[in-house]
Amino acid sequence: MSSGNNNNEVAMAQPPSRFEDVLHVLKRPGALAGDGFDADSGDDVMEMMQDSISLLVIGAGGLGCELLKDLALLGFQNMTVVDMDTIDVSNLNRQFLFRPADVGKPKAVVAAEKVNSRVQGCRVTPKHARVEELSLDFYRQFHVWVLGLDSVEARSYVNSVACSLLEYDEDGNVDPSSIKPMVDGGTEGFKGHARVIYPGMTPCFQCTLWLFPPQTKYPLCTLAETPRTAAHCIEYAHLIAWPRDRPDDEFDADNPEHMLWMFEQASSRAATFGIPGVTPQLTSGVVKNIIPAIASTNAIVASMCATEVLKIVTMCLRGMDNYTMYMGGYGVYTHVASYERDPQCIVCGAGIAIKTRADSTLASFRDALTSDSGGDGALPTDLRGKVTSPSISHGSSNLYMAHGPLEPLTRANLSKSLRELLFAEADMECERRTVTLMLNDKALAAPVRLRVTVE
Ligand SMILES: [Zn+2]
Incomplete structure (x- = not known):
């Protein structure tokens, strides 16, 4: 027997790794790779995808089923899927993780079970919940968020959560470590979109809200x-x-x-x-204003989204910049548009810069904001005097809630100093720090970010 045949036998005896094809991509250098990509580290990157990266998949419907399948087959093993719905018999034509016996059960739970049992090593954790019920700390634990949602409201909410995590420095530059990349897919009949959002760097959902015009009605x-x-x-x-x-x-x-x-x-x-x-x-x-859901549109859009997640995590290719439109009604027409941030965006913008002293109490800080001069003139003129009873939060902690059951629980904070509230652990001597506080008030359409430099 020739040595060539022996080699063949060895090759036959050891089938290629399940992720052989993904590894080819991760180990191949090229001009289109993203910044910092190192083809020599392909195996390590694959290991990181499997062991260290955790993804949040929001929505376990038509897009969500496809997303979970695609991401699991790419090698992502740690995922959490959030969905508030239960399975309806009308979902079964396209939401392929579900069977007739699953009707009535929570989508997130069944989807997680199906993927875990089908893809070895995959650990999908279900959350049968509304996106509004989950805490900031819950959202913060994931590296990339993937959205397969069917409503503008839910997208807006998740976008506002991602943007509320952003930290800006005194000069208004975003802290990259506070950015949670989001990949958003959406479908409507034969049309769809996939987009990549780096909150604080590329346009957020709110910056381009005009992409979702109100539904057309007949005159x-x-x-x-x-x-x-x-x-x-x-x-x-x-x-x-x-x-x-x-x-x-x-x-x-x-x-x-x-x-x-x-x-x-x-x-x-x-x-x-x-x-x-x-x-x-x-x-x-x-x-009922039902738009037909086309299974193949979901498959196409989900595959675009999953591919972007792979690029974001591994940098094997430069990512989409930043919005792809798919028009299935005209064949397979796609168009990539590079939209720009709205510099005035109240959701992802750097917010309002305010200087204050570390020994100011929260009450005096609040009162300065609500006075006509608005934080020594720091609030923009259109807000001065309008913000009358603001709630103030820092990350996931409520410093003061002006209304509801949290008011008595947070009232004691009003007499504490900002040093005590914001830097309990740190030595403030000779330090000057910028922190992001969120200000909410009934006069505001959405919470406003305050970039507070404390001296
Ligand atoms: Zn924005």
Whole structure:
């Protein structure tokens, strides 16, 4: 037997590692690698991905199932998945981690179980909770957050959490160690997006809120006078005929009699104008504003997101800068746009610089903010005199909550000095420090960051 055959036998006896393909990427130098990438450390990087990196996956629905699968198969082993929903039978066509027997169970729990049992070594921890219920310390423990959400509100909330963790120095430069990179995916029918957000460095969700325009509604005159589509006839029945003919009934889309009435009204309207296509299914879809969920759109967007997570963690390639739009309705058209931060963004901006003394009490600091001169003139003119009863927090600790059950619990802090509250552990002698405090008040649309330099 020749030595060549022997080598073949050895190769056959030892199958390649499960992550052979990922390792190829991690061990290959190239002009497109990110800053600091070292192809000689590929094995160490793989080990880090598996052992040290922990990912937060928010959402275990259509995108979340795909994300968990993709990330697990890339080699990420420590993940926590958050979802507030339970499994509905209508999810089963695309949320492939779920089976009919799982209907009614929490999505996060079932998704974690399925991935853990299928991918050896994977440790997905489920959290059946709303994103608003989780503490700052919970969020802080993860290296990268991956969002597979279907609502603007939930995205805004998670974005505000990531931005509230940012620390800025006196000059308004963000502390890189306070940044939690986020990868956000979203789909709507055949359309989708994937984006990478480094809060404080690249545009946050709030900076580009205009990317999510309010849902388009048909002009009432079109519905009333010149309907052209089946959807126009259904919206006519919904928005005009129902309040006209049944003013005392509150419309309930889950009431079969109401939906039948709606379908019959829309059908007769369509017959009058010779418009085809009104069906009970379409009536339900239009009235409930259901956008069809396409499984392959989720798969494409989730794969873009998972790839970006790999790039962020390993630097094997420069990441997406910073928003990819996918238009499945036109083939597989994609477009990458490099959006810019809004320098005035109240969520991710460096905030308002304020100087104060370490021996000031929290009460005097607060009173300076609420006076007409606004913290010795530090608050911008549009806030001066408007902020009347602010709550102040530092990281995850509430220094003073002006309202609710936390007020009596935090009241004692008002007479403490900032040195005592902020630097209990540190020696403040001859030191000058900048800390980030969050200020909230009913006069504010969102919490405002204060960059407080304490001397
Ligand atoms: Zn922003």
